[in-house]
Amino acid sequence: MTPPEASQADRQVAAGAPPAVSFRMSVLKKRADFLRASRARRQAMPGFVLQARRRADDEPAQGVRVGFTCSKKVGNAVARNRAKRRLRAIARELLPREGRDGWDYVLIGRREVTASRPYATLRADLSRALDKVHR
């Protein structure tokens, strides 16, 4: 079955405590946060699309927040889950180190590619995308 908001089909994943960084990573869950992120900067890569924004003054200033979106365009439930889990894995690995405190990030999965692209390449993609988006 599809999630209740399948037509939107965004996804979230929690992230673990980073080993050696001061700020913590938390999770985007509100639809409004996703909408705000989609209006900010975006960077398309072969395996995914990255959206990023610096939070406004009236929002929590501390920590990196991340959300994931895998719509039905990505495939059936199994394909969506796999894409989301791989995105979550690279985010957990890189964002504590390369993300910026006070920013929101959204990673959007792509059909076929997100699930099949070699892991090291996918990770390199995210590193480059973060670099471009911060510039």
Place this chain on the structure above:
RNA sequence: GCGGAUGGCCGGAUGGUCGCGGCGCCCGCGUUCCGCGGGGGUCGAGGAAAGUCCGGACUCCACGAAGCAACGGUGCCGGGUAACGCCCGGGCGGGGCAACCCGACGGAAAGCGCCACAGAAAACAGACCGCCCGCGUGCGGCCGUCCCACGGUCCGCAGCGGGUAAGGGUGAAACGGUGGAGUAAGAGACCACCGCGGGCCCGGUAACGGGUCCGGCACGGCAAGCCCCACCGGGAGCAAUGCCGAAUAGGGAUCCCGCGGGCCUUCGCGCCCAGGGCAGCUUCGGCCCAGGGAUCCGGGUUGGCAGCUCGAGCCGCGCGGGCAACCGCGUGGCCAGAUGAAUGACCAUCGCCGUCCUUCGGGGCGGUACAGGAUCCGGCUUACAGGCCGUCCGCGCAC
């Protein structure tokens, strides 16, 4: 050995690094609820979790009962089950040498409707070709007589009148079938068998089967066109539903007054009549409403909590009943509860399948499916790499 039929089962394994959701436990901090940090334990997708096609549980909504109507569904019989359109057994029909498989499988002598094309004719009989009988006007032949004319109880063709429906041919289907007897030719007009219908007897719980007697050939097909009959069914669904909290109201609750008309020796909301509403109509019973004021509560959306997972539960073994589906008893084991939604990411080794190479040790390359809970359960259907086990049938070979 080859080919086939059928039932059941599995559907990757191990290890490492990092990580996620639920629930207990321990430590530290803050210590009022409760919250924060750390550690460790335990559980954590499927045979279809899928399609959402049936059946239920559960929740809310709808005034009750009976009858009728409408709508929808099911449709041989018996059994199983909480229930089913599911399952098991049986019957009948069809296919196959067989194992076995398939079947909307009640009713067409209640009614309506339809039956394309072809064909003479498609439902109620009728008659295109043909067959037979009669007539002998026409044409031709033959004969009387060699020719014309004329004639002939002769022959053929055409024509006219009548009989017939066996044969031809069309079609998915042709007004029972085969044979006999009969006839001018023919026909259920007659006879036998088969088919059809009815009565009786026997077997079976039944569907149905067997036997016997009688009837008359009457009754084409389609009910998956309408319809008839029997049985079943109220609606919506966990985004149901309940609770809590926060910002702006059409709403709701309680109380008070009031609330259609008429009757009166009885002024009592006592009696009579009436309006509207209560998912179609009728009957019976019952309930509610009508205008104003006061007070209180509180809402479309969002968030949190509950519902939320142990239940007609699943699996193994044993005993008992049953042909079986299944049921009973005992015993052991197992059972996730997320909610922007966990059950993973990556690496290594191995397994399995295909293919190529091989010095027969092995090696290279490729593949490893379909698909992931969202209230729960019983079915059905559909998808699926590769593989395992059993039973049966036919053929061939050996004995």
